[in-house]
Amino acid sequence: MKAYLLAATVALLAATAPQAQAQSRRAAQTPPPPPAGMAAPMNTPAPPPATNGQLDYRNPAADPLIPVEADKRKPVTDDLQATVVELLELYHESKQCHWNLRGPLYLPLHEQLQDNADAYLKYADILAERVLQVGNPVDGRTAVVAATANLGEFPGGYLSDKQVLILMTERITAVARRVRQRIDHLSKVDEVTSNQLQELSYELDKHVWKFRVHMQ
Numbered sequence: 001m002k003a004y005l006l007a008a009t010v011a012l013l014a015a016t017a018p019q020a021q022a023q024s025r026r027a028a029q030t031p032p033p034p035p036a037g038m039a040a041p042m043n044t045p046a047p048p049p050a051t052n053g054q055l056d057y058r059n060p061a062a063d064p065l066i067p068v069e070a071d072k073r074k075p076v077t078d079d080l081q082a083t084v085v086e087l088l089e090l091y092h093e094s095k096q097c098h099w100n101l102r103g104p105l106y107l108p109l110h111e112q113l114q115d116n117a118d119a120y121l122k123y124a125d126i127l128a129e130r131v132l133q134v135g136n137p138v139d140g141r142t143a144v145v146a147a148t149a150n151l152g153e154f155p156g157g158y159l160s161d162k163q164v165l166i167l168m169t170e171r172i173t174a175v176a177r178r179v180r181q182r183i184d185h186l187s188k189v190d191e192v193t194s195n196q197l198q199e200l201s202y203e204l205d206k207h208v209w210k211f212r213v214h215m216q
Protein backbone atom coordinates (compact mmCIF):
# COMPACT_ATOMS: atom_id res chain seq x y z
CA MET A 1 0.00 0.00 0.00
CA LYS A 2 2.83 2.40 0.92
CA ALA A 3 4.68 1.52 -2.30
CA TYR A 4 1.47 2.12 -4.24
CA LEU A 5 1.02 5.57 -2.73
CA LEU A 6 4.69 6.39 -3.26
CA ALA A 7 4.41 5.40 -6.92
CA ALA A 8 1.29 7.52 -7.30
CA THR A 9 3.01 10.50 -5.68
CA VAL A 10 6.08 10.13 -7.89
CA ALA A 11 3.83 9.89 -10.94
CA LEU A 12 2.00 13.02 -9.81
CA LEU A 13 5.19 15.02 -9.46
CA ALA A 14 6.75 13.73 -12.67
CA ALA A 15 3.76 13.81 -15.01
CA THR A 16 3.65 16.61 -17.55
CA ALA A 17 0.77 15.56 -19.80
CA PRO A 18 0.53 17.20 -23.25
CA GLN A 19 -2.41 19.58 -23.68
CA ALA A 20 -4.14 17.45 -26.35
CA GLN A 21 -4.10 14.48 -24.00
CA ALA A 22 -5.60 16.60 -21.23
CA GLN A 23 -8.41 17.76 -23.50
CA SER A 24 -9.36 14.21 -24.53
CA ARG A 25 -9.41 13.21 -20.86
CA ARG A 26 -11.81 16.05 -20.07
CA ALA A 27 -14.08 15.05 -22.92
CA ALA A 28 -14.22 11.48 -21.59
CA GLN A 29 -15.35 12.62 -18.13
CA THR A 30 -19.06 13.07 -17.55
CA PRO A 31 -19.88 15.15 -14.45
CA PRO A 32 -23.06 14.20 -12.53
CA PRO A 33 -26.17 16.03 -13.77
CA PRO A 34 -27.37 19.00 -11.67
CA PRO A 35 -30.80 18.84 -9.98
CA ALA A 36 -33.72 19.51 -12.34
CA GLY A 37 -33.89 23.15 -13.33
CA MET A 38 -30.49 23.97 -11.80
CA ALA A 39 -27.37 25.22 -13.57
CA ALA A 40 -24.38 22.88 -13.33
CA PRO A 41 -22.08 23.71 -10.41
CA MET A 42 -18.69 25.17 -11.30
CA ASN A 43 -16.82 22.65 -9.16
CA THR A 44 -17.55 19.49 -11.13
CA PRO A 45 -15.03 16.62 -11.23
CA ALA A 46 -14.09 17.85 -14.71
CA PRO A 47 -13.26 21.55 -14.26
CA PRO A 48 -13.50 23.77 -17.34
CA PRO A 49 -10.17 24.32 -19.13
CA ALA A 50 -8.22 27.44 -18.20
CA THR A 51 -8.85 30.23 -20.71
CA ASN A 52 -5.25 31.44 -20.63
CA GLY A 53 -3.77 27.94 -20.74
CA GLN A 54 -1.60 28.68 -17.70
CA LEU A 55 -3.76 27.77 -14.70
CA ASP A 56 -4.68 24.18 -15.58
CA TYR A 57 -3.53 22.06 -12.65
CA ARG A 58 -5.82 19.14 -13.50
CA ASN A 59 -3.67 16.02 -13.39
CA PRO A 60 -5.24 12.53 -13.33
CA ALA A 61 -2.01 11.20 -11.83
CA ALA A 62 -3.43 12.56 -8.53
CA ASP A 63 -6.56 10.41 -8.80
CA PRO A 64 -5.02 7.28 -7.22
CA LEU A 65 -4.55 9.37 -4.05
CA ILE A 66 -8.34 9.28 -3.47
CA PRO A 67 -8.62 6.85 -0.53
CA VAL A 68 -11.93 5.14 -1.43
CA GLU A 69 -12.28 2.66 -4.32
CA ALA A 70 -13.93 4.08 -7.45
CA ASP A 71 -17.07 1.93 -7.23
CA LYS A 72 -17.73 3.04 -3.63
CA ARG A 73 -17.49 6.79 -4.19
CA LYS A 74 -21.02 7.30 -5.55
CA PRO A 75 -22.90 5.50 -2.73
CA VAL A 76 -20.78 7.34 -0.16
CA THR A 77 -21.36 10.68 -1.91
CA ASP A 78 -25.12 10.13 -2.28
CA ASP A 79 -25.60 9.34 1.43
CA LEU A 80 -23.42 12.24 2.52
CA GLN A 81 -25.01 14.73 0.11
CA ALA A 82 -28.46 13.81 1.43
CA THR A 83 -27.27 14.23 5.03
CA VAL A 84 -25.56 17.57 4.37
CA VAL A 85 -28.70 19.16 2.88
CA GLU A 86 -30.81 17.86 5.77
CA LEU A 87 -28.37 19.35 8.29
CA LEU A 88 -28.37 22.70 6.48
CA GLU A 89 -32.18 22.65 6.53
CA LEU A 90 -32.19 21.81 10.28
CA TYR A 91 -29.73 24.67 10.81
CA HIS A 92 -32.09 27.17 9.14
CA GLU A 93 -35.14 25.82 10.98
CA SER A 94 -33.34 25.97 14.34
CA LYS A 95 -32.41 29.60 13.74
CA GLN A 96 -35.96 30.37 12.60
CA CYS A 97 -37.22 28.97 15.94
CA HIS A 98 -34.41 30.61 17.93
CA TRP A 99 -35.52 34.01 16.63
CA ASN A 100 -39.33 33.70 16.57
CA LEU A 101 -39.84 31.68 19.75
CA ARG A 102 -42.36 32.87 22.39
CA GLY A 103 -43.62 31.43 25.68
CA PRO A 104 -42.46 30.49 29.18
CA LEU A 105 -39.75 28.15 27.85
CA TYR A 106 -38.19 30.94 25.79
CA LEU A 107 -34.82 31.09 27.52
CA PRO A 108 -33.83 27.40 27.71
CA LEU A 109 -35.19 26.69 24.21
CA HIS A 110 -33.64 29.82 22.71
CA GLU A 111 -30.24 28.71 23.96
CA GLN A 112 -30.70 25.04 23.09
CA LEU A 113 -31.78 25.92 19.55
CA GLN A 114 -28.58 27.92 19.07
CA ASP A 115 -26.46 25.02 20.36
CA ASN A 116 -28.29 22.68 17.96
CA ALA A 117 -27.81 25.07 15.04
CA ASP A 118 -24.06 25.20 15.75
CA ALA A 119 -23.92 21.39 15.79
CA TYR A 120 -25.77 21.08 12.45
CA LEU A 121 -23.32 23.46 10.78
CA LYS A 122 -20.35 21.65 12.32
CA TYR A 123 -21.48 18.23 11.07
CA ALA A 124 -22.57 19.61 7.68
CA ASP A 125 -19.00 20.85 7.25
CA ILE A 126 -17.39 17.59 8.38
CA LEU A 127 -19.58 15.47 6.10
CA ALA A 128 -19.35 17.85 3.12
CA GLU A 129 -15.57 17.69 3.35
CA ARG A 130 -15.77 13.88 3.43
CA VAL A 131 -17.47 14.08 0.00
CA LEU A 132 -14.45 16.02 -1.27
CA GLN A 133 -12.11 13.47 0.36
CA VAL A 134 -13.73 10.71 -1.70
CA GLY A 135 -13.20 12.70 -4.89
CA ASN A 136 -16.55 14.37 -5.59
CA PRO A 137 -18.00 17.89 -5.30
CA VAL A 138 -20.74 18.57 -2.76
CA ASP A 139 -23.78 20.76 -3.41
CA GLY A 140 -24.87 23.01 -0.54
CA ARG A 141 -26.67 25.63 -2.61
CA THR A 142 -29.80 27.02 -0.95
CA ALA A 143 -31.99 25.96 -3.90
CA VAL A 144 -30.63 22.40 -3.64
CA VAL A 145 -31.27 22.34 0.12
CA ALA A 146 -34.84 23.56 -0.39
CA ALA A 147 -35.49 21.03 -3.18
CA THR A 148 -33.89 17.94 -1.64
CA ALA A 149 -33.95 18.12 2.20
CA ASN A 150 -37.43 16.58 2.10
CA LEU A 151 -38.55 17.68 5.57
CA GLY A 152 -41.74 19.50 4.58
CA GLU A 153 -42.66 23.15 4.77
CA PHE A 154 -41.75 25.15 7.86
CA PRO A 155 -44.18 27.74 9.32
CA GLY A 156 -43.26 31.43 9.30
CA GLY A 157 -43.99 34.07 11.94
CA TYR A 158 -44.01 33.72 15.72
CA LEU A 159 -43.73 30.20 17.14
CA SER A 160 -44.89 29.09 20.58
CA ASP A 161 -42.53 27.04 22.74
CA LYS A 162 -44.87 24.03 22.50
CA GLN A 163 -45.04 24.38 18.73
CA VAL A 164 -41.23 24.50 18.49
CA LEU A 165 -40.83 21.39 20.65
CA ILE A 166 -43.19 19.42 18.42
CA LEU A 167 -41.87 20.79 15.12
CA MET A 168 -38.20 20.32 15.89
CA THR A 169 -38.41 16.91 17.58
CA GLU A 170 -40.35 15.59 14.56
CA ARG A 171 -37.80 16.91 12.11
CA ILE A 172 -34.69 15.91 14.06
CA THR A 173 -36.17 12.45 14.60
CA ALA A 174 -36.87 12.11 10.86
CA VAL A 175 -33.25 12.98 10.03
CA ALA A 176 -31.95 10.72 12.83
CA ARG A 177 -33.87 7.76 11.32
CA ARG A 178 -32.48 8.43 7.85
CA VAL A 179 -28.95 8.74 9.27
CA ARG A 180 -29.30 5.36 11.02
CA GLN A 181 -30.28 3.77 7.71
CA ARG A 182 -27.25 5.36 6.05
CA ILE A 183 -24.97 4.12 8.85
CA ASP A 184 -26.21 0.61 8.16
CA HIS A 185 -25.84 1.03 4.39
CA LEU A 186 -22.36 2.59 4.57
CA SER A 187 -21.08 0.02 7.06
CA LYS A 188 -20.99 -2.31 4.04
CA VAL A 189 -19.39 0.31 1.77
CA ASP A 190 -17.00 2.53 3.74
CA GLU A 191 -16.63 2.09 7.50
CA VAL A 192 -14.82 5.40 8.01
CA THR A 193 -17.78 7.36 6.63
CA SER A 194 -20.23 5.12 8.49
CA ASN A 195 -18.40 5.80 11.76
CA GLN A 196 -18.49 9.54 11.12
CA LEU A 197 -22.26 9.31 10.71
CA GLN A 198 -22.46 7.46 14.04
CA GLU A 199 -21.11 10.55 15.78
CA LEU A 200 -23.81 12.64 14.11
CA SER A 201 -26.41 10.04 15.13
CA TYR A 202 -25.37 10.40 18.79
CA GLU A 203 -25.66 14.19 18.50
CA LEU A 204 -29.15 14.03 16.94
CA ASP A 205 -30.36 11.63 19.66
CA LYS A 206 -29.04 14.09 22.25
CA HIS A 207 -31.01 16.94 20.66
CA VAL A 208 -34.21 14.91 20.69
CA TRP A 209 -33.66 14.01 24.34
CA LYS A 210 -33.08 17.64 25.36
CA PHE A 211 -36.39 18.62 23.78
CA ARG A 212 -38.26 15.51 24.92
CA VAL A 213 -37.61 16.20 28.60
CA HIS A 214 -39.68 19.39 28.32
CA MET A 215 -42.66 17.32 27.16
CA GLN A 216 -42.56 14.46 29.68
Ligand SMILES: [Fe+2]
Pocket residue numbers: 098114
Ligand atom coordinates in the same frame (compact mmCIF):
# COMPACT_ATOMS: atom_id res chain seq x y z
FE1 LIG B 1 -29.11 34.54 18.70
